[in-house]
Amino acid sequence: MDSASGAGASDPNSGEGPSATGSAPAAEGSSPLPPSRYESQKRRDWNTFLQYLKNHKPPLALSRCSGAHVIEFLKYLDQFGKTKVHISGCPYFGHPNPPSPCACPLKQAWGSLDALIGRLRAAFEENGGRPDSNPFGARPVRIYLREVREGQAKARGIPYEKKKRKRHTVTATTSVVAASAAQENVPAKAIQGGDAGGSGEGSGSGVAQTTTTTTTTTV
Ligand SMILES: [Zn+2]
Numbered sequence: 126m127d128s129a130s131g132a133g134a135s136d137p138n139s140g141e142g143p144s145a146t147g148s149a150p151a152a153e154g155s156s157p158l159p160p161s162r163y164e165s166q167k168r169r170d171w172n173t174f175l176q177y178l179k180n181h182k183p184p185l186a187l188s189r190c191s192g193a194h195v196i197e198f199l200k201y202l203d204q205f206g207k208t209k210v211h212i213s214g215c216p217y218f219g220h221p222n223p224p225s226p227c228a229c230p231l232k233q234a235w236g237s238l239d240a241l242i243g244r245l246r247a248a249f250e251e252n253g254g255r256p257d258s259n260p261f262g263a264r265p266v267r268i269y270l271r272e273v274r275e276g277q278a279k280a281r282g283i284p285y286e287k288k289k290r291k292r293h294t295v296t297a298t299t300s301v302v303a304a305s306a307a308q309e310n311v312p313a314k315a316i317q318g319g320d321a322g323g324s325g326e327g328s329g330s331g332v333a334q335t336t337t338t339t340t341t342t343t344v
């Protein structure tokens with residue numbers, strides 16, 4: 126029947142013993158909690174991707190899927206995007222708020238793609254894929270995402286760095302700046318603390334701390 130000569134030499138399932146690598150697949154299927162929003166989104170994304178593979182010409186097996194195919198998938202998704210990305214010849218290239226419409230294409234925003242890849246990457250391993258062969262974690266995919274981020278940041282005039290918290294109280298102190306520039310660090314808290322007058326529920330505490338949690342990029 127099947128004259129596969131040497132095709133099935135490396136069966137990915139054969140090496141899966143309990144002591145093979147020690148990476149237990151964290152039995153998540155039996156969790157009693159209802160699926161979170163993230164989980165259901167992840168499932169939808171995964172099904173979308175499987176459907177994409179199915180419709181691929183020629184059909185593409187998941188086991189043969191590479192980073193290049195993942196990038197192809199991301200490009201395919203661009204046609205459903207809603208984010209205006211100006212081409213370099215557009216007069217609004219680099220403008221965050223163009224005054225009138227232009228003919229530039231709509232694409233998937235970098236943030237959407239980045240989050241999508243994160244979910245698919247997790248889904249791949251939860252569905253039995255091996256981490257070391259995870260196409261969503263492949264280097265070309267990371268590079269592609271970085272290029273998309275930088276390209277969109279330039280085209281849309283929006284730096285994709287964590288925005289600093291607006292310090293709207295700073296303006297109140299500008300009159301004093303000339304006198305003592307060194308005191309610039311102090312005012313926000315001092316003013317707010319005095320204003321709140323007793324409701325110390327952390328209105329000031331949460332403001333300054335969130336600046337360090339920026340590193341969602343690549344590991
Ligand atoms: Zn444009």
